[in-house]
Amino acid sequence: MATDTAPASPRTFERFQFRPDELASPTACFLARSDIASLFVRVLKEGGETVLHSHTANEAIWLVVQGGVTFYDENDQPVADLGPNDGVLVPRGTKYWFKKTQPEDTIILRFGAVAQNDPNTRINYPKDGEPQVRADQSAA
Secondary structure: OOOOOOOOOOOOOOOOOOOHHHOOOOEEEEEEEOOOEEEEEEEEOOOEEEEEEEEOOEEEEEEEEEOOEEEEOOOOOEEEEEOOOOEEEEOOOOOEEEEEOOOOOEEEEEEEEEOOOOOOEEEEOOOOOOOEEEEOOOOO
């Protein structure tokens, strides 16, 4: 017997625009978002996501549009030094952080997807202190 896996209600297309020259610095906003996928843009004047963290159900593909960033693992070792048109896939559960590496503003896109059967949380791992768990707002 076949089962219907279609969503309960029909979905519609969601059109969005990405205009890098119109973005303010710093900024962070969703360009498109559903219950399982998202596209997020960040403009970094300085810094980045400088606290070691992981996402329990969220996988992300990061793509640099302008500037550069370096991604680091849980041992503060560089794992990806990215410039324009470079990207990295960060699997769910992976501990990481990143910082801006170029003097100009950095524009980076984050394509995210959420595993539907796992709790969707972000865990921060501060250098001094206990891990901090909170609901993950980076995708759905």
